[in-house]
Amino acid sequence: MDYGFLGWIVVGLIAGVLAKWIMPGKDPGGIIVTILIGIAGGLIGGYIGSMVGLGGGNLVNILLATAGAILLLWIYRLVKARQA
Template sequence: MGIIGWIVLGLVVGALAKLVMPGDDGGGIVLTILLGIVGALLGGFVGRLIFGTDLGGFFDLRTWVLALLGSLIVLGIYRLVTRRHART
């Protein structure tokens, strides 16, 4: 996938992750895209380690599922870090 594909995938998957885990995160669309892209990369890495599969093409269902799972993990970690940081 090209850089435009990663940006679009990151935007869509980041938004889906925020729909699944609603909350007041701040950061706007740029943070959503970045969390989505990092989540997609993490999902691909975890998918390769655990299931022996990798991210496919842009329209491959496996790509979207792994990217969404990775984005949910990244969003959860982001919320833990920012919540802990906001308390101190």
């Protein structure tokens, strides 16, 4: 199933919530920034997944998006910690 850009945004919203749940803690931007990072992670995860031939199932797409969101959230926390 091909979600397209809008579908990956919706999946990214879910991924942002899951990433926040998997990586609890105080984020510099709060839940809104975490969800936006989830959307970006969903788009990046979807893009990379489609490039390597992954995807097609709802669970795979959510896992790809969540992995992308977790990675971006981790990078975001590292950058913010160094700025402080």
